[in-house]
Structures are given as C-alpha cells and as structure tokens.
Amino acid sequence: xxxxxxxxxxxxxxxxxxxxxxxxxxxxxxxxxxxxxxxxxxxxxxxxxxxxxxxxxxxxxxxxxxxxxxxxxxxxxxxxxxxxxxxxxxxxxxxxxxxxxxxxxxxxxxxxxxxxxxxxxxxxxxxxxxxxxxxxxxxxxxx
Amino acid sequence: xxxxxxxxxxxxxxxxxxxxxxxxxxxxxxxxxxxxxxxxxxxxxxxxxxxxxxxxxxxxxxxxxxxxxxxxxxxxxxxxxxxxxxxxxxxxxxxxxxxxxxxxxxxxxxxxxxxxxxxxxxxxxxxxxxxxxxxxxxxxxxx
Numbered sequence: 001x002x003x004x005x006x007x008x009x010x011x012x013x014x015x016x017x018x019x020x021x022x023x024x025x026x027x028x029x030x031x032x033x034x035x036x037x038x039x040x041x042x043x044x045x046x047x048x049x050x051x052x053x054x055x056x057x058x059x060x061x062x063x064x065x066x067x068x069x070x071x072x073x074x075x076x077x078x079x080x081x082x083x084x085x086x087x088x089x090x091x092x093x094x095x096x097x098x099x100x101x102x103x104x105x106x107x108x109x110x111x112x113x114x115x116x117x118x119x120x121x122x123x124x125x126x127x128x129x130x131x132x133x134x135x136x137x138x139x140x141x142x143x
Numbered sequence: 144x145x146x147x148x149x150x151x152x153x154x155x156x157x158x159x160x161x162x163x164x165x166x167x168x169x170x171x172x173x174x175x176x177x178x179x180x181x182x183x184x185x186x187x188x189x190x191x192x193x194x195x196x197x198x199x200x201x202x203x204x205x206x207x208x209x210x211x212x213x214x215x216x217x218x219x220x221x222x223x224x225x226x227x228x229x230x231x232x233x234x235x236x237x238x239x240x241x242x243x244x245x246x247x248x249x250x251x252x253x254x255x256x257x258x259x260x261x262x263x264x265x266x267x268x269x270x271x272x273x274x275x276x277x278x279x280x281x282x283x284x285x286x
Contacts, residue, residue: 013270015267016268116235119233121159129233
C-alpha cells in the first residue's frame with residue numbers, strides 16, 4: 001500500500017482502517033512515534049506505539065504510547081498531568097514511523113523539561129541546554 | 144551518565160567522547176535519528192544511525208545514517224544530491240534517540256517530497272498531503 005501511495009497526488013485518500021492494517025510495526029509490534037509541539041514546531045520526545053496505542057490516540061485525541069519498560073499502555077500525562085492533546089497524526093512514506101503534532105501541557109520530559117532533547121553537541125563537549133520548568137518530584141510525587 | 148545529567152543545570156558540559164561511549168544503541172547497534180529542518184522546524188524524516196554514522200555526521204557536518212536495507216553507511220544525498228547539512232545535534236534524556244537539526248537541500252523523501260511525513264489521518268481516511276517537488280526518476284536516475 002505505501003509503495004502505491006508514493007505516486008498518489010496530494011488529496012488522494014485511503015480508508016484509515018486499511019492503512020492501519022498495513023502500518024509496519026516492528027518485530028515487537030511497535031513503531032517509533034515523534035511528538036512535535038504543533039505551533040512552535042519543537043520536537044518534544046520520541047516514544048513507541050503499538051496498534052492499540054495508535055488506535056486509542058486517534059479515538060480519544062489524547063496521545064497514548066506503549067511503555068516498553070512497564071509493558072503497558074502509557075497514556076501520556078496519566079501520572080504527571082502533562083498530557084498531549086493530538087492536533088494531527090502523520091505517517092511516513094514507508095509506514096513505519098508516526099509523527100504526532102500535539103499541544104503539550106507543560107513539560108513533555110520526565111525530568112520536568114519542556115523537551116527531552118536537552119543535550120546538544122557543542123564541539124568536543126555535550127551541553128545541557130535547558131532547566132526543568134517543574135521539579136519532577138512535583139510531577140510524580142515524592143510523598 | 145544520562146541519569147546523572149537529568150539534574151544538571153543548563154550550561155553543564157560533559158566530554159563528547161564520554162557521552163558517545165554511553166549512547167544507548169539498541170541490540171542492532173542503532174539509534175533512531177530524527178531530521179528536522181532547522182529554520183522551519185518541519186520534521187523531514189526518521190532513520191537510524193550506528194555509532195560510526197553518528198561520529199561521521201559530527202566529524203563531517205553532513206548527516207550520515209545506517210541503511211538497514213543495504214547494511215551500509217548511508218551518506219544522505221550520495222545518490223540523489225539532496226544532502227543534509229548538520230546545524231546541530233541533540234540527544235534525548237535517556238540517550239537513545241538523536242535529533243539532527245539540518246539544512247535539507249531539496250526533498251528529504253525518496254518520493255521527491257520535501258518531508259517523508261506526507262500521509263495524514265483525516266477522520267476515517269488517510270490523505271496524501273503533498274506532491275513531489277522533483278520526479279524521483281530525476282533524483283535517482285531511470286536511465
């Protein structure tokens with residue numbers, strides 16, 4: 001299907017159900033999912049979705065991932081309150097990566113930083129580029 | 144190391160060589176690498192880097208991936224001429240994903256489209272959202 005869509009003009013449509021059947025999940029049943037803040041374009045994080053997470057995200061409009069460490073659906077913000085409201089969901093040319101444009105409430109990163117990508121190569125050093133917006137103990141509860 | 148960096152303030156530095164030793168490549172020796180156009184913020188593509196590709200990217204300032212299908216380094220643009228000049232390179236909080244901010248010459252996608260993410264969910268349909276800028280036969284040569 002994705003091969004056929006390569007030559008399709010802008011505006012061409014396919015039924016979502018057919019496309020979901022062809023998404024190229026990896027051997028673990030997962031695809032990488034990039035979350036991008038819709039207005040600023042900032043890349044916030046990269047996580048993984050299985051088919052169930054992808055379908056829940058589309059159904060509810062709130063982004064849901066698959067937590068590989070917990071082996072469970074991960075409704076972003078369910079512990080921290082820092083939810084991702086879905087603006088639009090995109091697939092790439094070979095149907096094996098998701099791009100979710102979102103409205104992120106507060107920090108996306110478990111460290112309390114807005115984006116997870118706060119480490120930047122600077123010559124022969126790597127620099128921390130941002131501070132937490134919120135103490136992670138406030139987000140996840142130390143008490 | 145990445146756990147320790149979570150609490151480091153903005154401006155904190157670590158030697159690049161030490162960080163590269165700790166990047167969390169997967170069982171295949173790869174990390175996902177997101178390419179984002181530096182000025183517009185458009186997410187162009189997602190591909191994979193092994194350590195050699197990551198080091199070459201940093202050394203040359205031209206983005207290099209690992210082609211899983213060809214099992215070889217993939218110097219983006221080596222066939223098509225559509226190179227990615229590196230603006231900055233970022234790692235995420237747990238050191239298992241790369242974000243490369245780039246200047247993309249022409250289309251990033253092998254279909255001739257600017258971005259690989261040209262499929263968008265629209266209700267119960269998936270729509271093609273852009274047309275190729277260049278015929279892929281021009282990029283890769285049909286003759």
